Amino acid sequence: MKKLLAGLLTICTYLAAFIYFFPLLWMFITGFKNEGEAVIMPPSIFFSPTLDNYKIVWGSGIGTFLGNSAIIVVISTILSLILGVSAAYALSMFRMKKADDVLFWFISTKMLPAVGVIIPVYIIFKKLGLLDSHFALIILYTAMNIPLAVWMMRSFFNDIPYEIIESTQVDGATGLQGFFKVTLPLVKPGVISTGLLCFVFAWNEFLFGVNLTYTDSSTMPVFMASFMTQEGLFWGKMSAVATTAVLPSIILGWFTQKQLVQGLTMGAVKG
Amino acid sequence: MKSIELNSASKFQSSSRKASASPIKRLLWPSIIFVALVTQIPFLVTIYYSFLDWNLMRPDKGAKFVWFANFKAIFTGAEFYTVLGNTFILTACTLLLCLVFGLGLALLMNRDFLGKGLLRTIFVAPFFVMPAVSGIIWKTAILNPNFGITAYFAGLMGQDAVDFLGSYPLQTIIALVSWQWIPFFMLIILAGLQSVPKDAMEAGMIDGASIFQRFIYVVLPHLLRYIEVAMLLGLLFIMQTFGEIYVTTSGGPGYSSTNLPFYVYRVGFKGWDIGGASAIGVVIVIITLLLLKYLFKFLRRTFRGELS
Numbered sequence: 001m002k003k004l005l006a007g008l009l010t011i012c013t014y015l016a017a018f019i020y021f022f023p024l025l026w027m028f029i030t031g032f033k034n035e036g037e038a039v040i041m042p043p044s045i046f047f048s049p050t051l052d053n054y055k056i057v058w059g060s061g062i063g064t065f066l067g068n069s070a071i072i073v074v075i076s077t078i079l080s081l082i083l084g085v086s087a088a089y090a091l092s093m094f095r096m097k098k099a100d101d102v103l104f105w106f107i108s109t110k111m112l113p114a115v116g117v118i119i120p121v122y123i124i125f126k127k128l129g130l131l132d133s134h135f136a137l138i139i140l141y142t143a144m145n146i147p148l149a150v151w152m153m154r155s156f157f158n159d160i161p162y163e164i165i166e167s168t169q170v171d172g173a174t175g176l177q178g179f180f181k182v183t184l185p186l187v188k189p190g191v192i193s194t195g196l197l198c199f200v201f202a203w204n205e206f207l208f209g210v211n212l213t214y215t216d217s218s219t220m221p222v223f224m225a226s227f228m229t230q231e232g233l234f235w236g237k238m239s240a241v242a243t244t245a246v247l248p249s250i251i252l253g254w255f256t257q258k259q260l261v262q263g264l265t266m267g268a269v270k271g
Numbered sequence: 272m273k274s275i276e277l278n279s280a281s282k283f284q285s286s287s288r289k290a291s292a293s294p295i296k297r298l299l300w301p302s303i304i305f306v307a308l309v310t311q312i313p314f315l316v317t318i319y320y321s322f323l324d325w326n327l328m329r330p331d332k333g334a335k336f337v338w339f340a341n342f343k344a345i346f347t348g349a350e351f352y353t354v355l356g357n358t359f360i361l362t363a364c365t366l367l368l369c370l371v372f373g374l375g376l377a378l379l380m381n382r383d384f385l386g387k388g389l390l391r392t393i394f395v396a397p398f399f400v401m402p403a404v405s406g407i408i409w410k411t412a413i414l415n416p417n418f419g420i421t422a423y424f425a426g427l428m429g430q431d432a433v434d435f436l437g438s439y440p441l442q443t444i445i446a447l448v449s450w451q452w453i454p455f456f457m458l459i460i461l462a463g464l465q466s467v468p469k470d471a472m473e474a475g476m477i478d479g480a481s482i483f484q485r486f487i488y489v490v491l492p493h494l495l496r497y498i499e500v501a502m503l504l505g506l507l508f509i510m511q512t513f514g515e516i517y518v519t520t521s522g523g524p525g526y527s528s529t530n531l532p533f534y535v536y537r538v539g540f541k542g543w544d545i546g547g548a549s550a551i552g553v554v555i556v557i558i559t560l561l562l563l564k565y566l567f568k569f570l571r572r573t574f575r576g577e578l579s
Contacts, residue, residue, distance in 0.1 A: 006382070006384070009379065009382065010382075010384045010385075012379065013379045013380065013384070013390060014386075014390065016376065016379065017390045017393045017394055020393070020394055020397070020450075021393045021394075021396060021397075022420075023397075023405075023408045023409060023412060023413055023450075024396055024397065024400065024408070026408075026412050026413075026420065027408050027412055030412065038418075039417070039418040040418070041417075041418055041422070041423060041426070042423055042426075043418075043420065043423055083301055083302040083305060084302060086298035086299075086301070086302070087298060087299050087301075087302040087303070089295065089298060090295050090296055090297075090298040090299045091299065093295050093296075102299065102303070105303075106302075106306065108563070109306055109310045109311070110507070111507045111559065111563060112310065112314070112556055112559060112560075113510065113511050113531075113532060113552075113555050113556065113559055114511065114532075115511070115513075115531070115532040115535040115536070115551075115552050115555060116314055116317055116552045116553070116555055116556040116559075117310060117313035117314050117317060117552070118535065118539070118552070119317055119320060119535075119539050119545055119548050119549045119552060120313040120314075120316035120317050120320060120549075121313050122539075122540075123316075123320075123545070124313070124316075139309060140309065142305070142309075143305060143306050143308075143309035143310055146302050146305065146306050147306065150302065200399055203401065204399075204400075204401035204402065206401065206402055206403050206513060206514035206517070207511075207513045207514070207532070207536075210514075210517065211536070211540055220401070221401045221402075221403040221404070221514065222403075224401070224403045224404055224407060224518075225403050225407075225514075225517060225518050228407050228410075228518055235411055235412070235418070238407065238411065239412075242404045242407060242408065245401060245404055246399075246400045246401060246404050249399045249400070249401065250396050250399045250400065252399075253395065253396075253398065253399030254392055254395065254396075254399075257391075257392075257395050257458060260458070261458045261459060261461075261462045262462070264459065264500065264504070265459060265462050265463070265497060265500060
């Protein structure tokens with residue numbers, strides 16, 4: 001009886017997973033259908049897959065937008081890691097009331113809505129002639145991800161036994177040498193997952209992207225939105241573009257899910 | 272007793288950390304300055320702009336200082352209250368759905384069965400999909416009244432296809448945003464379930480508590496902290512929903528699916544009313560601050576880990 005119940009629950013879980021994932025699965029499949037097949041009723045499950053959609057959208061300059069996204073996201077991720085890791089290290093070395101205040105301040109900047117600053121940010125970049133530039137988004141995404149990086153990295157640093165850090169200093173190495181030789185390698189998995197998470201958030205960001213770029217520097221989400229208005233009827237091509245756009249963040253996201261939870265709940269639940 | 276020992280140990284640690292770390296303190300400043308420059312200074316400018324009568328479509332008129340005229344216009348217009356209501360409904364309903372389904376999925380996943388890791392990976396995927404794309408998939412593949420999946424099922428049952436986004440725009444967006452955030456709730460709650468102290472569970476079992484009783488008296492109190500974390504982060508992010516609305520309904524029909532962030536976009540980047548949009552931005556920040564002030568005690572507790 002108990003076994004039967006467990007089996008039933010497992011089947012329910014599989015079914016729920018299938019339904020939950022279905023929209024993404026359907027998008028992925030539709031990307032390999034020709035345009036007629038994509039909108040046919042009833043929907044076709046058996047069809048001869050074609051790469052035509054991918055060939056067309058890849059030939060039509062989607063590379064530019066992928067490139068924009070890649071440049072902006074990679075640079076901003078590296079910057080937020082450099083700034084975030086060093087701040088988190090300092091915070092973790094100073095476990096006192098003030099450090100908590102600083103951490104809380106970082107988190108609170110993340111809580112204030114982005115629309116509270118978007119108008120002046122737009123005007124300032126416009127006056128500087130930096131609208132539609134990589135630079136504008138790099139700056140914004142870096143600032144957006146620093147609090148996250150600080151919060152997650154602090155909990156990874158806090159996990160290192162203090163004796164280890166202390167021993168690096170007894171040996172006569174300066175704080176910085178000890179940091180690079182001993183401490184940093186110990187938190188390497190944390191740095192990697194924090195970096196991946198910053199990447200995912202920046203890759204998916206839409207509000208700043210859509211308002212501060214037009215053509216030259218548009219990122220993938222912005223391109224997706226305009227593609228939708230122009231060629232929303234071509235669902236086959238749309239699916240191919242959408243699959244291309246979401247694949248990097250889904251795959252990288254999968255790698256980070258454990259550390260994401262660990263970083264968020266350790267920071268919040270254990271302190 | 273144990274916690275007292277731990278406390279004194281960490282006190283000892285912090286004082287010795289302090290002694291050796293003064294040059295390291297400087298590592299904090301670059302990020303503080305950077306974040307302050309990008310997020311705090313512009314907000315001060317937003318406050319200044321909110322007092323200006325300034326429309327980019329009318330460069331001839333320039334910017335004029337009008338004190339609280341923009342705020343007056345917002346609070347006397349009917350749209351603001353619709354938008355405020357929408358934001359509240361969107362956030363509250365989404366959070367509730369996320370909590371219920373997130374908890375449900377977490378309980379389903381908190382068992383041992385074949386393919387558990389794979390299924391978790393599958394459930395998590397929507398959380399990492401960019402909002403613009405999830406909006407597009409739902410709008411076309413699932414909900415399109417001509418060739419969407421729902422239209423197909425409606426046909427199977429002999430019903431007319433429903434134009435969900437046209438007829439129930441806000442409800443549809445709630446479903447869509449929940450779809451994205453349920454996995455996040457599931458992950459956090461699952462982490463909570465997996466860290467339930469084993470000895471407490473065993474003690475409950477020995478005392479003859481039923482599964483249900485053990486859930487209420489042992490698991491739930493432990494889970495509360497995790498649920499708080501998920502709700503708090505969820506609240507802050509879901510309140511800022513923008514991309515999903517942009518690609519699905521554009522806030523329409525009328526203002527029926529416009530939330531506060533999208534309202535700023537409509538006034539600022541569609542109407543180019545810089546003063547008005549800034550004023551709404553200020554109002555949003557004030558609302559958020561009030562909310563935070565209300566949650567402040569609870570927040571500090573949570574983020575400082577004083578709960579454990």
